[in-house]
Amino acid sequence: MIDLGLNGKRAIVSGAGYIPERAGHGRFSSLNLAAAGATVACIDIDEGRAKAIVEEIQAAGGNAFPVIADMESYAEAERAIAEAVHGLGGVDVCVDIIGEATWDRAEDFSPAVWDTTIQRNLSQVFYFFQLAGRHLIAQGTGGSIVALASVDGFVAAAQHAPYGAAKAGVVSLVKTFAHEFGKHGIRVNGVAPGNVGSGNEDQPEGEYAVNGVNPLAAPRAHDIANAVLFLSSALAERITGQTLVVDGGATIKAMWEMDDATLEGLR
Numbered sequence: 419m420i421d422l423g424l425n426g427k428r429a430i431v432s433g434a435g436y437i438p439e440r441a442g443h444g445r446f447s448s449l450n451l452a453a454a455g456a457t458v459a460c461i462d463i464d465e466g467r468a469k470a471i472v473e474e475i476q477a478a479g480g481n482a483f484p485v486i487a488d489m490e491s492y493a494e495a496e497r498a499i500a501e502a503v504h505g506l507g508g509v510d511v512c513v514d515i516i517g518e519a520t521w522d523r524a525e526d527f528s529p530a531v532w533d534t535t536i537q538r539n540l541s542q543v544f545y546f547f548q549l550a551g552r553h554l555i556a557q558g559t560g561g562s563i564v565a566l567a568s569v570d571g572f573v574a575a576a577q578h579a580p581y582g583a584a585k586a587g588v589v590s591l592v593k594t595f596a597h598e599f600g601k602h603g604i605r606v607n608g609v610a611p612g613n614v615g616s617g618n619e620d621q622p623e624g625e626y627a628v629n630g631v632n633p634l635a636a637p638r639a640h641d642i643a644n645a646v647l648f649l650s651s652a653l654a655e656r657i658t659g660q661t662l663v664v665d666g667g668a669t670i671k672a673m674w675e676m677d678d679a680t681l682e683g684l685r
């Protein structure tokens with residue numbers, strides 16, 4: 419048996435709830451951490467969604483409790499993380515799921531939408547890293563922080579420029595916080611999903627390259643949650659400052675296609 423080192427650990431997931439028409443990264447990440455033996459403080463802006471994921475974890479035999487807060491507000495985030503740490507009796511694992519794209523042409527985005535998108539996808543992550551980090555530093559026992567970035571932080575984010583810029587910022591924050599927190603034994607990493615879309619859990623195994631984007635197949639929410647689990651676990655105890663891309667290979671496509679006839683001519 420491989421030990422993930424998460425049994426009995428204390429975890430916070432920010433944005434733990436599930437909106438059915440969305441991917442469910444908070445839900446699957448929370449379920450994974452609870453299944454690995456961690457108690458999960460499930461933070462969400464929506465009380466019903468926070469309670470629903472807590473009930474789902476408990477129904478599966480895990481331990482969890484809800485914390486209600488708008489994590490885009492610094493004061494609310496400070497209060498919620500303190501409440502979570504108090505309820506858990508300390509903290510070992512911190513996961514930030516929150517983020518959402520806005521859509522427009524680059525030449526049409528309003529300054530107001532730019533500001534709200536940066537707030538939701540970048541400033542909010544900075545708040546989480548700083549506030550969760552303070553508790554981990556004060557506790558003095560190390561720990562792990564993971565945030566969801568996006569492939570849009572690595573490649574062009576066509577028609578969602580502020581989101582791509584914010585997610586590139588998350589990739590930068592992951593490196594900087596990892597650098598500064600390393601001396602406290604705190605690891606900071608990111609997970610960059612490809613296009614999961616609105617839940618594709620029923621996608622069958624064994625059907626690869628079904629579209630021109632993903633050489634393998636599009637990632638599912640549980641693929642993202644598995645990356646979150648790995649980076650939060652003892653298996654990743656010497657990994658920090660990294661953002662793990664989980665995109666079915668979408669961003670590694672070659673710059674040209676080569677058919678067999680062309681290849682034969684070159685061999």
Ligand SMILES: NC(=O)c1ccc[n+]([C@@H]2O[C@H](COP(=O)([O-])OP(=O)(O)OC[C@H]3O[C@@H](n4cnc5c(N)ncnc54)[C@H](O)[C@@H]3O)[C@@H](O)[C@H]2O)c1
Pocket residue numbers: 432433434435436437440441442443444461462463464467487488489490515516517518519566567568569610611612613614615616
């Ligand atoms: N789905 C994809 O294809 C994809 C691709 C790349 C990156 N991502 C990233 O995944 C994350 C979102 O995953 P999702 O769509 O499964 O989550 P989601 O948008 O469904 O949100 C999960 C939970 O977060 C809560 N939440 C939202 N704003 C909050 C706030 N201010 N305070 C507290 N709680 C809040 C919601 O109520 C919800 O229950 C984002 O960071 C997004 O950028 C998703």
